[in-house]
Amino acid sequence: MSDTVDTARGGRLPRSARRRQLLAAAQEVFVANGYHAAAMDDIAERAGVSKPVLYQHFPGKLDLYLALIDEQAETLTSAIKEALARTDDNRERVHGVLSAYFDFVDGTARSAPGAFRLIFETDLGKEPAVRDRVERSTREIMQAVADTVAGDTGLDRARAELLAMTLTGGAQVAARWWLDNDRAVPHADAVLLLESLLWRGISHFPRQDESEL
Numbered sequence: 001m002s003d004t005v006d007t008a009r010g011g012r013l014p015r016s017a018r019r020r021q022l023l024a025a026a027q028e029v030f031v032a033n034g035y036h037a038a039a040m041d042d043i044a045e046r047a048g049v050s051k052p053v054l055y056q057h058f059p060g061k062l063d064l065y066l067a068l069i070d071e072q073a074e075t076l077t078s079a080i081k082e083a084l085a086r087t088d089d090n091r092e093r094v095h096g097v098l099s100a101y102f103d104f105v106d107g108t109a110r111s112a113p114g115a116f117r118l119i120f121e122t123d124l125g126k127e128p129a130v131r132d133r134v135e136r137s138t139r140e141i142m143q144a145v146a147d148t149v150a151g152d153t154g155l156d157r158a159r160a161e162l163l164a165m166t167l168t169g170g171a172q173v174a175a176r177w178w179l180d181n182d183r184a185v186p187h188a189d190a191v192l193l194l195e196s197l198l199w200r201g202i203s204h205f206p207r208q209d210e211s212e213l
């Protein structure tokens with residue numbers, strides 16, 4: 001199979017570049033209109049290609065939407081895992097996790113503005129394939145945080161996961177509230193405010209190496 005594809009308008013692109021172009025156009029249309037009101041014609045027009053070109057890459061609208069969810073879930077998950085891995089200072093880890101959520105919701109991370117709505121506010125939440133992907137992403141993030149909590153504190157898995165879900169769930173809800181309320185608190189201040197609140201609680205769980213001294 002050729003690694004380039006033709007377009008009715010605009011020449012040829014490598015398949016990977018064309019796929020990125022189509023996903024970017026689809027994201028704009030889905031964020032603006034929601035899944036049900038979005039049309040493949042609109043997405044093709046936004047991308048500047050013919051509809052047959054769009055169907056060469058994505059057999060249907062649901063396939064395109066699922067690819068976007070996968071892409072954005074990976075963006076958020078990677079940002080959180082990187083925040084956990086870049087330091088062994090747990091307050092900085094809390095700050096990093098919160099920042100990852102706020103950056104994702106604010107559209108200042110590797111995602112485009114509004115991309116978070118594809119995961120957190122989808123109008124296709126009852127579709128099993130969508131629900132499974134969202135749940136898998138939520139679980140993977142929670143488990144990454146729980147791994148760090150369990151490793152540092154020696155807590156059993158259930159307790160570590162409960163703390164991790166509180167941190168990640170609270171960060172998501174707070175970030176969405178912040179955006180919906182017109183960023184009433186400056187971005188950096190909002191992250192620091194939540195960091196102070198969460199750190200006061202989680203810092204009471206001593207690191208395992210400290211508790212053994």
